[in-house]
Amino acid sequence: MSVDQRLREAFHADDVWIPDVSLSEVRDTARRTTARRRTALAAAAAVVLVGAVAVAATRGDPEDGADPALPSPSPSSSSSSSSEAPLAVVGSWVSVPLTERRVREVLADAGLESYADDIVTQLRPGPRARLLLRIENGFLSLEIKHDGNMDLVVRQAYLAGDGLLRLKAREGERESRLGWHVASDRELTFTWRSTTERDFRGVPVEVYQRVLYTAVPFTPST
Secondary structure (H helix, E strand, O other), X not given: OOHHHHHHHHOOOXXXXXXXXXXXXXXXXXXXXXXXXXXXXXXXXXXXHHHHHHHHHHHOOHHHOOOOOOOOOOHHHOOOHHHOOOOXXXXXXXXXXXXXXXXXXXXXXXXXXXXXXXXXXXXXXXXXXXXXXXXXXXXXXXXXXXXOEXXXXXXXXXXXXXXXXXXXXXXXXXXXXXXXXXXXXXXXXXXXXXEXXXXXXXXXXXXXXXXHHHOOOEEEOX
C-alpha cells in the first residue's frame, strides 16, 4: 500500500480534508513555495538597502563636511520668558501731584529752564495734576489727570531690563533710555539717561522726559 493510500485510510472524510494529490506533488509544491519565499525576501532586502542609501545621501556624510539632519525643536524647548516673574517696574503706577514748582526745579537742575514756560503751558501742572503710568505687554502709556479729566501724553513700545527701560521711537532705531528703581516701600523713581528722538513742537524730547518721568515718584495704582 502506498503512502498516499495509508494517509487516506488513517483519516475519515468528515474529520479533515486531504487534497487528492500524490506525495511527490506535495514535495514539488513545497520546493516551489520555498523558492518563491527566498526570492521575495531577497527583493525586500534589496528595497531596504536602497532606502537606506537614499536616506544617507539625503542627510549627508559627516566625514564629507555635510551636517547631519537635526530634529526640529519641540514647543517645550522654546523660550521660557513667559514663565519668568515680571520685572518690578511692570504694572500700573500713579504719581504724587506734579506741581509747577517741581517742573521748574527739575528743568533748572538739568540746565533746561528756558523751556519751563512752554512745558507749563502744555502740561498744565498743579496740585491736582497726577501722572498715570502703565507699563505692560510691551507698551508704556502715560496720562495726565486734571480734576478727573485725563490726557494721553505718551504711548511707546519699550524693552525692560534690570534697572534700564528703553523706549522705542517710531522713527527707525531711535530710542530713549531711563534708569528705574523700585524701593522696598514700592516707590518707583526714574533717572534720565539718554535719547536719540527728535524734538517735539520745537522742544527737545529730553525736556518732556525729565518732567514726566523724573520730576515726581510713582506708587502702585490700586
